[in-house]
Amino acid sequence: MEKIVILTGAGISAESGLGTFRDAGGLWAQHRIEDVATPEGFARDPGLVQRFYNARRVQAAGARPNAAHEALARLQADWPGEVVIVTQNVDNLHERGGARGVLHMHGRLAGALCTACGHRWTAPMEMRAGEPCPACRAAAARPDIVWFGEMPYYMDEIFGHLETAGLFAAIGTSGQVYPAAGFVQEATAAGAHTVELNLEPSATVSRFAETRFGPATRTVPEWVAELLAG
Structure with missing residues (x-):
């Protein structure tokens, strides 16, 4: 078959x-894509990016x-x-x-990725800027999401x-x-x-x-x- x-x-x-990032009034409408969905945005303001994905994680958990x-x-x-x-x-x-x-x-909202050693693990509902990697302890945790400009x-x-x-x-x-x-x-x-x-x-x-x-x-x-x- x-x-x-x-x-x-x-x-x-x-x-x-x-909602999609093209929807008016949703989470995406409150931010520029360049600020929350690019490696450069994460480098500029990791706290903003972590808060944005924390909100998306909560939203997704409540969906059915x-x-x-x-x-x-x-x-x-x-x-x-x-x-x-x-x-x-x-x-x-x-x-x-x-x-x-x-x-x-x-990628997945439920995942976390270390930019230092490449380790992956289950993300907590709330991630913070400077979150340590459980494998190498580097303060390099990010959401395991493929951002614009990444493969x-x-x-x-x-x-x-x-x-x-x-x-x-x-x-x-x-x-x-x-x-x-x-x-x-x-x-x-x-x-x-x-x-x-x-x-x-x-x-x-x-x-x-x-x-x-x-x-x-x-x-x-x-x-x-x-x-x-x-």
Whole structure:
């Protein structure tokens, strides 16, 4: 049975109450991206960055998986072939919805990273500027988040999956952030059928063979039900 590779973006978690950085009035609207989502911003004001991600961590902890997360977990469980979920999201709603082996290409709010020795550990709900690394004790802890200008995680693994996919789906993505925006081209080149499920057309909508528009909590369960029905 063909392999299914699914890319998810902020749109799948929006209905769980987690806003994107393009939403007006949310956490992102209160800060410049350069100040809270770049290595340079962290170097300038680590306290601001830690407080920003502390707030995001609290917000994510209060969110609940929605019907779209749960439908993808059901697809993973019931599809006779492999289903790989790649997400640009840093929340853990896929896992809490029942998904397994999710590739978090932009890192995780639940993770901490030492910039001195590279050690990773589970982040406390509140991190402080100068937080010590439990491995080397350097005051160099940061959120384990891929910031703008940094290389996303798992890229070799992801491209390997795209090369062997029979079906590629992008759900709730803007198509404006690379390298993820280029995944549809990689999958198409490998011969996969491609589908976009989104609230509205993305910047890369013309590259998909199939499109479905509407709230993820409606379109994703419907799509999964059709796949499983054969």
